[in-house]
Amino acid sequence: MEATQRPRIFREEALRHHEGTQEDGDLLRISPRWTRWTYWVLIALVVCAALYSVLGTIPEYASGPAMVKVEGRSDLTPQLPGIVASVEVKPGQRVEAGQPLVSFLSQDETASLERIQREFELQLVRVLQDPADEAARQALTSLRAERELAEARQQARTLRAPHAGVVGTLRVREGQYVNPGENVVSVVGDDVHVTLVALLPGGYRPRLEPGKPLRVELNGFTHEYQTFTIESVGDQIIGPSEVRRYLGADTGDAINLxxxxVLVRARIDSPTFTIKGKTFNYFDGMLAQADARVRKERILVTLIPGLKGALGHED
Known part of the structure; x- marks a missing residue:
């Protein structure tokens, strides 16, 4: 039997090419210059990182949702249930104090007022015929009070502007049934100011103080930050249900609580804000994210919490 031929690790074509070449190889030459300065650069970076971790600090923020509130706006609600008879205004319309805005059907109130008015006139005739009749005078006085009450009830069926301003939101239409306490229409007065209400974690309450800055990022304007000054901080730490009651039924459900x-309020000096050269208006109920810096801590302590007792932290 023929011996099994041992496989070669080089291909025949590669061997023939190597035998036919006349060029000799050379040693791999590596210059040590770049390794020297790279070594010292790495050492310098490590030293700088160590110094920065010891001397540098990281700020800690109390963060939470925020909402823009336009104060000086009046929300009008009916005292009694009813069906909208007519809507006298449109959103954005200028109105004067006492101007009718929304009227409700008032058939019962009108009929009661007409009945009392007829009885009042008949009783007035009796008093004029016999001024000495004390019973007729007392009945006339009672009817006068009933008439005033009936007139007040009839007038309550019409919502009027409490002051001069501009119609804001209008949430009803003709023929719509409205329950007592539902917001029907709002009027924004001439003297309004804008406030930001931030809802920050209650655990940070001892570190929050008026006068400190509050950084705000409005929803829809990503990475566009505005800085306001904290005007007041709530004295009580409250839960989500109380926050919703404070914000109102219309806007309380818009925030995930x-x-x-703790409630933190910041005054906004202007009703408008400018982003990239464009001016926008603040609107009631606009949502935002608020951040208040409460303290700063050394980077090394953040990386190794056990060193907090030795190095301490900076507020």
Missing amino acids: SGPM
Whole structure:
């Protein structure tokens, strides 16, 4: 039997090419210059990183949702249930104090007022015929009070502007049934100011003080930050249900709330804001994210919490 031929690790074509070449190889030459300065650069970076971790600080923020509130706006609600008879205004329309805005059907109130008015006139005739009749005078006085009450009830069926301003939101139409307490129409007065209400975690309450800056990022304007000054901080830490009651039924459900919170208010000096050269208006109910810096801590302590007792932290 023929011996099994041992496989070669080089191809025949590669061997023939190597035998036919007349060029000799050379040693791999590596210059040590770049390795020297790279070594010292790495050492310098490590030293700088160590110094920065010891001397540098990281700020800690109390963050939470916020909402823009336009104060000086009046929300009008009916005292009694009813069906809208007519809508006298449109959103954005200028109105004067006492101007009718929305009227409700008032058939019962009108009929009662007409009945009392007829009885009042008949009783007035009796008093004029016999001024000495004390019973007729007392009945006339009672009817006068009933008439005033009936007139007040009839007038309550019409919502009027409490002051001069501009119609804001209008949430009803003719023929719509409205329950008592539902917001029907709002009037924004001439003297309004804008306030930002931030809902920050309650655990940060001892570190929050008026006068400190509050950084705000409005929803829809990503990475566009505005800085306001904290005007007041709530004295109580409250829960989500109390926050919703404070914000109102219309806007309280727009924010996802959880855990104990503290109310922080910041005054906005202008009703408008400018982003990239464009001016926009603040609107009631606009949502935002608010951040208030409460303290700063060394980077090394953040990386190694066990060193907090030795190095301490900076507020």
